[in-house]
Amino acid sequence: MPTPPPRFDDLSAMRHALALAEQAIGLSDPNPRVGCVIVNEQGQLLGAGHTQAAGQAHAEVMALRDAKARGADVRGATAFVTLEPCAHHGRTPPCCDALIEAGLKRVVAATQDPNPLVAGQGLSRMRAAGIQTELGLLADEVRELNLGFFSRMQRGRPFVRLKVAASMDGRTALLNGQSQWITAPPARSDGHAWRRRAGAVLTGIGTVKDDDPRLDVRLVPTVLQPLRVVIDSRLETPSNARLLAPQGQVLIYCAIDPDSKPEHVALLRAQGAEVLALGSPQGKVDLVAVMQDLGQRGINELHIEAGHKLNGSLLREGLVDELLVYLAPKLLGQGREMAVLGPWQSLDQALQWRWIESEMVGEDLRLRARPR
Helix, strand or coil: CCCCECCCCHHHHHHHHHHHHHHHCCCCCCCCCCCCEEECCCCCEEEEEECCCCCCCEEEEEEEEHHHHHHHCCCCCCEEEECCCCCCCCCCCHHHHHHHHHHHCCCECCCCCCCCCCCCHHHHHHHCCCCCCCCCHHHHHHHCCCCCHHHHHHHHHHHHHHHEEEEEECCECCCCCCCCCCCCCHHHHHHHHHHHHHCEEEHHHHHHHHCCCCCCCCCCCCCCCEEEEEEEECCCCCCCCCCHCCCCEEEEECCCCHCCCHHHHHHHCCCCCCEEECCCCCCCCCCCHHHHHHHCCCCEEEEECCCCCHHHHHHHHCCHHHEEEEEECEEEEEEEEEECCCCCHHHHHCCEEEEEEEECCEEEEEEEEEEE
C-alpha cells in the first residue's frame, strides 16, 4: 500500500517552511529568504513554496500557485510563513492581500518583518480582514537564516562574515606570501557555500596582487553571483585581474580621486568595474562608509576573504559580526597571522569572542565565532 502523506502540526509545518526558505539562499537577494506552507484543518499539505529571484513571486504566492496546481481549495486553511507577509507594493503586490483574497482562516508567521515598510502592517491588515494571526514560532531560526536582511533593515549595513583559512598555529600564509593551499578541497568547497550566501565578497588590494583571486562562486551551484568588492586605496587593481573576468559586477573602493588616474580607471571601467572614492582623512578607504554604501546597495551578507592587514582594520573598527575560520592540521611556523592587531599591553585589551559552532569539514576544522 502507498505511504499516506504526512500530516503537519504547527511546529512541523513551520519547520517545513523553514527548510523551503533555505532553498532561497543564492536566489532571493536582496529580498529575505522566506518559505510558506499551507495546510488544511486535518494537517494535510495543500501548497508550499519559497521566495524566488528579486522581482518574481514571494513565498506566499508560490504556495498559493502550488495549491492551485494540485487542485486544492485553500479556503479556511492555515498558512505557515517564516516572515510576516509583506504589506507594500514593491516589485510585486502585497502578499498579505493575496492571502486575504485566497480566503485563509489563519496565518502563522515566525517573526515580524524588520522592513519599516512592513513592520507589523501585514499582520494588522490580515487581522482586520478577519484572519487569525500568530507570531513567534521558530523565530530565532528564521532570524538566523536572514541575519543579513535583519542587519540591513535595522543597522543600515550588511552582516559581515570574515573567513580565514589557517594552520593550527594561526598562520594564513608563509613569510613569502604562499598560501595555496593550506586547507583541503572539502573546506574550500564549504567556503564557496558561504560565499553563495553573500550578496558581496570583499577583499583587499594586497590579496588581489598576491593571489589574483576570482572571488566568484564556482565549487557549489548558485543562481546569483555575489558582487565582487576590492578595497584599493591607491587604485592599483590591475586591469587584467582575474576578478574582473567572471560574470557579475565588480566594485572598487579607493581613497584617491579617480580622475587622478584617468587611463587606468578607463581600463577598469571597460572591464565592467565601478570605481568609487570613499576616502578617510588618513588617506585610507573609509571602511564604515563602505559598509553603509553596501547596505544602500541591498547587500544583506558580506563575505570577506582578505589579508592580515585589512582583516585587522576591519576587526579594530568593530565591523566584523562573525569569524569563519578553517584550521588545517598543519604547523607552518613563521608566517602571516590572521589579522594585524595590537600589540596589547594587557590581556584585558584582547578582542572578546564566543564560539557558536565547531565542525569537521573533511580533515579540517571549521570554527565560527561572534563578538561577545
